[in-house]
Amino acid sequence: MIANISRRNVLQGAGVAALGAVFAVVATGCATVTPAGEAVDGGSDLLALAKKQGYLRVGIANEPPYTQVNSDGTVTGCEPDVLKAVCKRLGIDDVQGIITPYESMIPGLQANRWDAVAAGLFMKQSRCAEVLYSEPVIVSTESFGVPIGNPKNILAVADVLADSSLRIAVLPGGFEEGILNTAKVPAAQQVKVNDGRSGIEALAADRADAFFLPTLSLRALAETDKSFETTEQVPDAPRTGSGAAFRTTDTAFHKAYNTELAAFKKTPEFKEILDTWGFDAAAVEGVTADELCKTEG
Structure with missing residues (x-):
């Protein structure tokens, strides 16, 4: 066993x-x-x-x-x-x-x-x-999952704070939600999703502009879904x-x-x-x- x-x-x-x-x-x-x-x-x-x-x-x-x-x-x-x-x-x-x-x-x-x-x-x-x-x-490191080409150029938590129209998908209770809350990203900009697949679906349906998740988790999702890309490590997210x-x-x-x-x-x-x-x-x-x-x- x-x-x-x-x-x-x-x-x-x-x-x-x-x-x-x-x-x-x-x-x-x-x-x-x-x-x-x-x-x-x-x-x-x-x-x-x-x-x-x-x-x-x-x-x-x-x-x-x-x-x-x-x-x-x-x-x-x-x-x-x-x-x-x-x-x-x-x-x-x-x-x-x-x-x-x-x-x-x-x-x-x-x-x-x-x-x-x-x-x-x-x-x-x-x-x-x-x-x-x-x-x-x-x-681990953190990244954003974004539509191909990253049309809204979301690379850092600071980018989210600078544009109140941006919607970021996160897992409730996840480390990434905590990062956004600590940075005082308003709840109205946070889109809660159940799991990795739901986060990618939120991107595809234009319910979110980015999906905040560990870099390796996003890369694993990208192995079977080519509808999004993964940014480099988010520079203002803490090492964890x-x-x-x-x-x-x-x-x-x-x-x-x-x-x-x-x-x-x-x-x-x-x-x-x-x-x-x-x-x-x-x-x-x-x-x-x-x-x-x-x-x-």
């Missing part, structure tokens, strides 16, 4: 829209997955419990290359693949993925619907105040990165995870995973969660 996140918590063969619909059912059922008397809560030993029951429940997204739902319902992607490898080193043989929107990831974690988040949930001050992040697995996120009470698990993650980063397998998904393992070297958690938002 370690080769793929468990299929028990995702709908086999379903598309992204169906996966979103099934999330409510999966999340509701999570409270009863663990036997009575052994529920994961703030006072439990998550590491001991996960070893005993043989699995860890993880909140994920469907945003390649960070996370990806395959046609058969299995989940892969850079962050889940790293998390599976580290969990195996901890003696946890199965990782069960639960699809959820970004704005629900931390609330669901705090409500014990899952035990961790591994979904490209970028570190920033507000999130770091609510969860314990592992050390970074990836460091992500790792697994845990409840603030799961300090023992967090410490053990970081220890094994540090060891795993020294293996060829870590670089292989990042290379597979288009990330640069060297970009993570020397970058700490403490540094990334200083990002405003």
